[in-house]
Amino acid sequence: GAGVSQTPSNKVTEKGKYVELRCDPISGHTALYWYRQSLGQGPEFLIYFQGTGAADDSGLPNDRFFAVRPEGSVSTLKIQRTERGDSAVYLCASSSLGTGGGYTFGSGTRLTVV
Amino acid sequence: SQQGEEDPQALSIQEGENATMNCSYKTSINNLQWYRQNSGRGLVHLILIRSNEREKHSGRLRVTLDTSKKSSSLLITASRAADTASYFCATDADSGYALNFGKGTSLLVTP
Numbered sequence: 001g002a003g004v005s006q007t008p009s010n011k012v013t014e015k016g017k018y019v020e021l022r023c024d025p026i027s028g029h030t031a032l033y034w035y036r037q038s039l040g041q042g043p044e045f046l047i048y049f050q051g052t053g054a055a056d057d058s059g060l061p062n063d064r065f066f067a068v069r070p071e072g073s074v075s076t077l078k079i080q081r082t083e084r085g086d087s088a089v090y091l092c093a094s095s096s097l098g099t100g101g102g103y104t105f106g107s108g109t110r111l112t113v114v
Numbered sequence: 115s116q117q118g119e120e121d122p123q124a125l126s127i128q129e130g131e132n133a134t135m136n137c138s139y140k141t142s143i144n145n146l147q148w149y150r151q152n153s154g155r156g157l158v159h160l161i162l163i164r165s166n167e168r169e170k171h172s173g174r175l176r177v178t179l180d181t182s183k184k185s186s187s188l189l190i191t192a193s194r195a196a197d198t199a200s201y202f203c204a205t206d207a208d209s210g211y212a213l214n215f216g217k218g219t220s221l222l223v224t225p
Contacts, residue, residue, distance in 0.1 A: 042215030
């Protein structure tokens with residue numbers, strides 16, 4: 001597509017539930033990133049995919065968070081047993097290169113855990 | 115971890131004035147990027163400056179980089195109300211791909 005698409009744009013879930021957030025990157029972009037942004041803060045790195053593999057998942061806060069990119073395009077960020085502290089905007093970005101270029105971000109998914 | 119720190123945290127100016135935002139970082143970088151964010155949602159890439167560059171221009175934007183001081187500045191000339199947004203600097207320290215963002219500068223441009 002023309003840009004990075006993220007769905008849903010907003011998600012409200014109850015504490016303890018499981019959620020999936022979807023990212024559809026720009027066609028042909030091999031690099032895909034997930035970031036999390038809390039209110040008043042800058043985005044924080046979660047995970048980086050190069051193709052189908054997670055090249056770096058060091059930013060995932062704990063084992064309740066997991067992400068996949070099975071065919072090297074669409075990625076899904078999965079959060080188990082959600083907690084109120086998981087509430088944030090989850091941003092996805094893609095780029096044609098792993099390094100050295102600007103990233104195109106999606107509009108984000110605002111997750112609210114109540 | 116957030117490596118970059120923008121200064122000031124908030125800036126309010128009138129249309130037509132210039133806006134200058136500063137960014138400091140802690141470790142060696144390959145490049146530094148500036149992004150704009152409206153209404154707390156998607157970030158828009160503005161400009162990238164490589165570690166061997168000192169200054170770069172794009173339209174009304176001027177970015178400088180001083181690697182000896184580990185700092186960068188973003189100048190927006192002849193500001194417009196539409197420039198109202200949060201501005202973030204981001205560096206690719208450590209990994210070379212994962213961006214480290216600061217907390218941003220909130221810019222308000224009033225007509």
